[in-house]
Amino acid sequence: MLIHEFQAKKILKELGLLVPDGQVAETIEEAKNIAQELGFPVVLKAQILAGGRGKAGGIKTAKSAEEVGLQAASLLNARLVTLQTGPQGKLVKKILVEKYQEIKREFYFGLSVDRKNERLVALVSRQGGVEIEEQSRSQPELIKQEIFFPETGLYSFQRRNLAYFLDLPAEVIRIFMDYMEKLGSFFLSHDLKLLEINPLFLTETDQLVAGDIKMDFDDSGLAKHPELSPLEDLSELSLEEIRARKFKLNYLKMRGRIGCLVNGAGLAMATMDIIQYFGGQPANFLDIGGGVTEEAVSQAFEILLSDREVTSALVNIFGGIVRCDLVARGMVASARRISLQKPVVVRLEGTNVDEGKKILEESGLPFYFLSDFEAAARKAVELSQVKLKE
Amino acid sequence: MSILLYEHSRILVQGITGQQGSFHTEKMLAYGTKIVAGVTPGKGGQRHLGVPIFNTVEQAVRAEQPDISVIFVPPLAAAEAIMEASHAGLKLVVCITEGIPVLDMLKVKNFLKERGTLLIGPNTPGIISPGKSKVGIMPAHIHQPGPVGIISRSGTLTYEAVYQLTNLGLGQSTAVGIGGDPIVGLKFTELLEMFKNDDQTQAVLLIGEIGGTAEEETAEYLKSSYYPKPVAAYVAGLTAPPGKRLGHAGAIIEGQQGTAAEKLKALKIAGVETIENPARLGKAIQKLLMGKN
Numbered sequence: 001m002l003i004h005e006f007q008a009k010k011i012l013k014e015l016g017l018l019v020p021d022g023q024v025a026e027t028i029e030e031a032k033n034i035a036q037e038l039g040f041p042v043v044l045k046a047q048i049l050a051g052g053r054g055k056a057g058g059i060k061t062a063k064s065a066e067e068v069g070l071q072a073a074s075l076l077n078a079r080l081v082t083l084q085t086g087p088q089g090k091l092v093k094k095i096l097v098e099k100y101q102e103i104k105r106e107f108y109f110g111l112s113v114d115r116k117n118e119r120l121v122a123l124v125s126r127q128g129g130v131e132i133e134e135q136s137r138s139q140p141e142l143i144k145q146e147i148f149f150p151e152t153g154l155y156s157f158q159r160r161n162l163a164y165f166l167d168l169p170a171e172v173i174r175i176f177m178d179y180m181e182k183l184g185s186f187f188l189s190h191d192l193k194l195l196e197i198n199p200l201f202l203t204e205t206d207q208l209v210a211g212d213i214k215m216d217f218d219d220s221g222l223a224k225h226p227e228l229s230p231l232e233d234l235s236e237l238s239l240e241e242i243r244a245r246k247f248k249l250n251y252l253k254m255r256g257r258i259g260c261l262v263n264g265a266g267l268a269m270a271t272m273d274i275i276q277y278f279g280g281q282p283a284n285f286l287d288i289g290g291g292v293t294e295e296a297v298s299q300a301f302e303i304l305l306s307d308r309e310v311t312s313a314l315v316n317i318f319g320g321i322v323r324c325d326l327v328a329r330g331m332v333a334s335a336r337r338i339s340l341q342k343p344v345v346v347r348l349e350g351t352n353v354d355e356g357k358k359i360l361e362e363s364g365l366p367f368y369f370l371s372d373f374e375a376a377a378r379k380a381v382e383l384s385q386v387k388l389k390e
Numbered sequence: 391m392s393i394l395l396y397e398h399s400r401i402l403v404q405g406i407t408g409q410q411g412s413f414h415t416e417k418m419l420a421y422g423t424k425i426v427a428g429v430t431p432g433k434g435g436q437r438h439l440g441v442p443i444f445n446t447v448e449q450a451v452r453a454e455q456p457d458i459s460v461i462f463v464p465p466l467a468a469a470e471a472i473m474e475a476s477h478a479g480l481k482l483v484v485c486i487t488e489g490i491p492v493l494d495m496l497k498v499k500n501f502l503k504e505r506g507t508l509l510i511g512p513n514t515p516g517i518i519s520p521g522k523s524k525v526g527i528m529p530a531h532i533h534q535p536g537p538v539g540i541i542s543r544s545g546t547l548t549y550e551a552v553y554q555l556t557n558l559g560l561g562q563s564t565a566v567g568i569g570g571d572p573i574v575g576l577k578f579t580e581l582l583e584m585f586k587n588d589d590q591t592q593a594v595l596l597i598g599e600i601g602g603t604a605e606e607e608t609a610e611y612l613k614s615s616y617y618p619k620p621v622a623a624y625v626a627g628l629t630a631p632p633g634k635r636l637g638h639a640g641a642i643i644e645g646q647q648g649t650a651a652e653k654l655k656a657l658k659i660a661g662v663e664t665i666e667n668p669a670r671l672g673k674a675i676q677k678l679l680m681g682k683n
Contacts, residue, residue, distance in 0.1 A: 113493075113572070116603045118499050120496070133645055149496065149497075151497055191491050218493070220489045220492065221493065223465070224491070262546075265544060265570060265638045265641060266544020266570070267549075267550055268636070268637060269599060269627040269636055270550070270668035272629040272630075273626060273629055273666075273668055274667060276628065277666060285634075285637070318549045320545070350529055351529065373554075
């Protein structure tokens with residue numbers, strides 16, 4: 001779970017660490033008022049759950065109330081397209097208005113899970129505010145890392161190694177040591193996957209202030225930390241995605257025309273792949289999961305078919321824990337509800353397959369049965385290319 | 391002869407009285423798996439599905455000497471369950487549970503390393519050596535004994551692969567799900583090494599997916615070890631968008647890393663028969679086996 005910059009900054013403040021003075025605005029008026037209170041110049045930062053905002057024009061400075069008005073107007077309720085958002089971008093509903101920082105230097109500090117080597121890494125760079133992956137290739141000499149484990153956390157000698165590497169003023173060394181200890185403990189106690197402070201400012205008055213923060217929590221760890229759940233922002237999800245979540249369906253909207261309903265993440269990906277292999281484009285990823293109910297299948301089927309861009313659908317179920325008859329019942333229920341017009345190719349295998357087929361056949365609805373995976377995919381692609389009569 | 395799991399393997403089920411544990415214990419017993427003990431704290435002394443229950447793994451080990459433990463406990467208790475099995479001296483643990491926090495798994499991995507316990511999973515369908523034994527949740531009837539070893543990061547897609555093979559008359563020596571989580575126990579390379587030394591296995595099918603670097607490491611291993619048996623591979627998620635998690639916690643393209651295209655490319659360079667059409671998993675193996683004879 002990724003959280004917004006303003007939320008992460010609030011957490012930092014609660015840990016006793018410094019962030020620039022600022023507040024979140026949802027309207028131009030609010031932005032102006034906050035800026036007046038802070039004093040000029042101010043920085044306006046679009047709050048979306050994706051990086052690359054700076055380069056994409058999502059961060060602006062303003063020296064007067066008029067400028068704040070203009071800049072806020074250009075950011076709020078516009079779609080911001082960054083390298084990480086995809087071509088459709090993300091709608092900006094909030095901006096963070098902060099006091100501009102006079103700085104001497106800027107660094108990078110990050111904590112993350114090194115999945116490949118199965119350990120944790122603390123990373124600093126002498127030069128922050130840039131893309132760290134890129135920097136690690138072009139200027140590795142600016143970067144230092146320390147490896148650590150969740151059982152022990154960052155040892156103080158490791159924190160010292162990192163602090164001295166940055167050539168900090170003597171009195172700031174201790175502050176940064178404390179900084180790393182607090183963030184390291186928070187990372188471990190709250191099951192984070194990634195915590196990045198980039199840039200980390202050293203101000204004119206020798207204070208360490210977090211310029212920007214990225215915090216990504218491990219979804220599997222959230223059950224341990226109910227206090228974090230209010231931080232989840234679902235507003236960037238589509239209505240279909242929100243509906244799917246309610247029924248514990250793994251759904252992701254894509255841009256193609258062929259809706260997919262599959263059990264299991266791997267088979268769902270393979271189903272998307274085979275559609276593309278035969279010249280079609282999947283409209284979504286959908287894994288209905290193992291413990292699915294009839295009602296959830298019915299919701300899933302409806303989500304697929306009510307997508308306007310979808311012209312055909314492919315249902316691919318390999319029944320193990322999931323029973324084919326349950327899936328069939330769910331499909332028939334929603335097909336009746338929405339009076340199904342679009343062609344649906346169905347491939348069922350495994351547990352209770354005959355019963356499932358019978359239910360679908362007796363429904364009298366336009367299902368195409370194909371037991372071969374390849375033939376089913378080809379058919380779904382073919383049908384998607386036939387224009388629907390409205 | 392198959393790997394990891396044999397006819398005589400003695401199995402312990404942790405979480406045997408839970409809903410999932412009960413359901414799958416029954417199926418495993420029906421397949422002929424030798425389940426010798428179950429553990430549910432507080433229910434020691436009872437029997438469940440005819441299997442004696444113990445309060446702790448240590449007690450179960452002392453009484454019944456199991457070789458393998460299979461875990462069906464909820465995600466926030468599963469990390470401890472793995473460590474308990476390892477602590478009690480089990481040499482192989484299969485963890486079916488999905489959704490164990492990553493930091494917990496890092497601790498588990500260190501714990502197991504010190505004690506020499508092998509782990510399969512978490513978030514795995516388990517292991518099956520067809521005709522001998524199954525430890526997990528896969529539908530048994532689609533399998534048949536034979537020459538193909540399978541190592542897979544996914545569940546239902548493995549069933550699909552097995553189904554295709556069986557339909558072509560190609561049986562399986564052992565099929566292992568390594569799990570869909572970011573941090574798992576044994577990976578492709580360790581299992582390939584086991585299949586290398588298994589006389590029943592004549593070809594290996596790898597089923598990877600987006601995310602992480604396990605497939606790239608496998609390519610390196612195959613190249614540097616001059617792997618002697620033919621290997622085919624499919625990597626799911628060619629159509630996956632970056633930055634989005636596709637079902638499995640481990641299936642996410644992060645930055646430039648983890649795309650299916652890159653993985654397939656690395657495997658192809660390493661001499662693997664790469665498969666782009668997932669309806670041809672069985673056919674690819676058939677081709678390799680025919681080329682061999």
